[in-house]
Each structure stands twice: as C-alpha cells, then as structure tokens.
Amino acid sequence: MEKKWFTISIYSENNIGLLNRISGIFLKRHINIESLNVSKSEIESVSKFTVVVFTEDEVARKIVGQIEKQIEVIKAFYHLDDDTIYQESVIFKIASNLLFDERQIQNIIKDCNATIVTVSRDFFVLAKTGRKHEVDDMYEQLKPFGIMQFVRSGRIAVTKAQMPISVMLSKFKKQQ
Incomplete structure (x- = not known):
C-alpha cells in the first residue's frame, strides 16, 4: 500500500x-x-x-x-x-544587519510574499503563510544567512466539498 x-x-x-x-x-x-x-x-x-x-x-x-x-x-x-485547502504560518527571526547588508534577503522576502513583522536593532521578524512546500522553500533560502529562531504553526484546513458536520449539528441543536 x-x-x-x-x-x-x-x-x-x-x-x-x-x-x-x-x-x-x-x-x-x-x-x-x-x-x-x-x-x-x-x-x-x-x-x-x-x-x-x-x-x-x-x-x-x-x-x-x-x-x-x-x-x-x-x-x-x-x-x-x-x-x-490548507495553509501553514511561520515566523523567522533573523539578525537585523542582514536586512540591510544582504540584498538577497530582500529578494527572498519579496519573492516569497513574506511580511516584515518587526525590526529592532538586533533582529527582524518575518511572517509567511502558505503551503508546506512554500514554507520549506523559504526556510531553505534563508538558512544559509542564519536563522536565529523559527516557529511553524500546525496546518489549518477546510475541505473543498461541503462538510456534513455543520448540517448534522444544526439539526441536532434544533431538536434540543
């Protein structure tokens, strides 16, 4: 199998x-x-x-x-x-000097449709939402520059087809 x-x-x-x-x-x-x-x-x-x-x-x-x-x-x-239809979210913490000194970092942010969440003297934080392979790809691109911290959410998903649970439970609640 x-x-x-x-x-x-x-x-x-x-x-x-x-x-x-x-x-x-x-x-x-x-x-x-x-x-x-x-x-x-x-x-x-x-x-x-x-x-x-x-x-x-x-x-x-x-x-x-x-x-x-x-x-x-x-x-x-x-x-x-x-x-x-599913998504995952990730947050990357990276040294601030890279944002200004490495042009490639700015290209990665743009190409991956990531968002800069915050910038401080010592680090900046990027957020990305996407499918698993998109998140993995961004990780691999940023890895050579040094990732200070990385966290990934669990998958969130909805089905393409209608879920019968909503109809089933609404009928159940009406019976109570």
Whole structure:
C-alpha cells in the first residue's frame, strides 16, 4: 500500500484529556503526527482538531474509526491533500544587519510574499503563510544567512466539498 498525506478533522466537545487520548491512538499504531492544530470550529461550543499524518488509506480509515469511539468526539473525517485547502504560518527571526547588508534577503522576502513583522536593532521578524512546500522553500533560502529562531504553526484546513458536520449539528441543536 502507498503512503499519502492525510488531513484528519475531528469535531468534539472541549474536554480535558481528549488530546491525550487522541494522540494515544496514533502512538499505538506508530503513526507520527506531522502537524496538529486545535481551535474552535464554525459550530458554537465545538472544537476542531486538524491532524496531519503520512500513512496508508486503510490506516487513516481505521484511525478515524477509533477516534470516533471517544465519547466527546462528535465526528471525524479524513481527507487527501487534493480534497482540502490548507495553509501553514511561520515566523523567522533573523539578525537585523542582514536586512540591510544582504540584498538577497530582500529578494527572498519579496519573492516569497513574506511580511516584515518587526525590526529592532538586533533582529527582524518575518511572517509567511502558505503551503508546506512554500514554507520549506523559504526556510531553505534563508538558512544559509542564519536563522536565529523559527516557529511553524500546525496546518489549518477546510475541505473543498461541503462538510456534513455543520448540517448534522444544526439539526441536532434544533431538536434540543
């Protein structure tokens, strides 16, 4: 079986300990979580976990099934990258002298559509939002100049197709 990138979306109640149990499901199957983001969702009082893994289709399906057995989980889905629109955000901290002394830094900022967030005497901070390969490319371009600090967010994603969870939950709330 061929491994692929999957984005797993988990809609749940916001309860203590759920993240630990969800990560345990991946641990038991020896699946590395490449990216994790948790936030409120489009549905009031419902949280959305966005988990990115590199695995086989059958394994992704089984993981989603196990996740849905957790009592606080309302519904879980898995999608291939082609089925989602996703972004990541990064912040780079770089020595200030490079901004003025290295013309190539200014070209990288422009070519990568990055934003200068702040400039101080000792450092400046760049922000970039994009797909994984765009962020990786910018990192590789800046690496030779020396990156003082680097941080990357987890993937945030929406599906191209309508998510049935919103309709399902709105009907559920009307019944209450």
